[in-house]
Amino acid sequence: xxxxxxxxxxxxxxxxxxxxxxxxxxxxxxxxxxxxxxxxxxxxxxxxxxxxxxxxxxxxxxxxxxxxxxxxxxxxxxxxxxxxxxxxxxxxxxxxxxxxxxxxxxxxxxxxxxxxxxxxxxxxxxxxxxxxxxxxxxxxxxxxxxxxxxxxxxxxxxxxxxxxxxxxxxxxxxxxxxxxxxxxxxxxxxxxxxxxxxxxxxxxxxxxxxxxxxxxxxxxxxxxxxxxxxxxxxxxxxxxxxxxxxxxx
Numbered sequence: 001x002x003x004x005x006x007x008x009x010x011x012x013x014x015x016x017x018x019x020x021x022x023x024x025x026x027x028x029x030x031x032x033x034x035x036x037x038x039x040x041x042x043x044x045x046x047x048x049x050x051x052x053x054x055x056x057x058x059x060x061x062x063x064x065x066x067x068x069x070x071x072x073x074x075x076x077x078x079x080x081x082x083x084x085x086x087x088x089x090x091x092x093x094x095x096x097x098x099x100x101x102x103x104x105x106x107x108x109x110x111x112x113x114x115x116x117x118x119x120x121x122x123x124x125x126x127x128x129x130x131x132x133x134x135x136x137x138x139x140x141x142x143x144x145x146x147x148x149x150x151x152x153x154x155x156x157x158x159x160x161x162x163x164x165x166x167x168x169x170x171x172x173x174x175x176x177x178x179x180x181x182x183x184x185x186x187x188x189x190x191x192x193x194x195x196x197x198x199x200x201x202x203x204x205x206x207x208x209x210x211x212x213x214x215x216x217x218x219x220x221x222x223x224x225x226x227x228x229x230x231x232x233x234x235x236x237x238x239x240x241x242x243x244x245x246x247x248x249x
Contacts, residue, residue, distance in 0.1 A: 048109025154186030
């Protein structure tokens with residue numbers, strides 16, 4: 001089935017079962033606005049509702065897709081195309097954190113959106129690709145200006161998911177984003193969180209960062225980030241080549 005047909009089916013399933021309004025979130029809305037090459041391999045879906053797993057199951061049944069439950073989301077695979085249904089993670093005190101904010105989506109969807117890592121990844125794209133919803137009110141502006149910022153307090157974000165620190169550097173390397181001052185400060189203040197990241201994930205991410213932009217290696221050394229994570233063979237080779245290995249070990 002073509003992607004458009006699948007997205008139309010997803011919309012129909014949501015309406016038929018009264019399961020909210022699904023949106024595409026994450027990398028695709030960002031890439032559409034950046035006008036970069038968009039690879040439709042993984043499509044992240046959110047509704048903001050706690051019953052999104054029911055939407056995933058109904059969609060899998062309707063399309064004869066293979067559904068599986070992962071640690072933090074549901075996934076439906078159809079002809080190699082993956083639909084990832086968000087677990088709709090929300091900060092524990094999110095209602096208080098956004099009570100003074102203005103938004104045009106449901107409270108549930110706003111709570112999920114403001115709990116995401118960065119504003120540029122918190123944009124919502126309608127399934128027909130005709131509307132981008134900027135719930136935080138900053139996502140489009142930050143994309144246009146090449147700024148990476150958190151929807152809410154960055155320290156809270158990084159403590160909830162230390163992986164986000166490495167993702168910040170990955171997006172900087174891949175897209176050339178500049179860190180908002182709040183991001184830079186939160187990273188420097190919370191470097192020890194890097195020690196808690198799964199070693200395999202940390203290794204894969206740090207290799208991807210340096211491959212995407214070798215110049216970021218210097219920044220990682222200077223702030224002390226590389227001293228907090230296991231060195232990979234690739235990174236060790238790069239450090240030796242640049243004669244910086246002694247600055248890290």
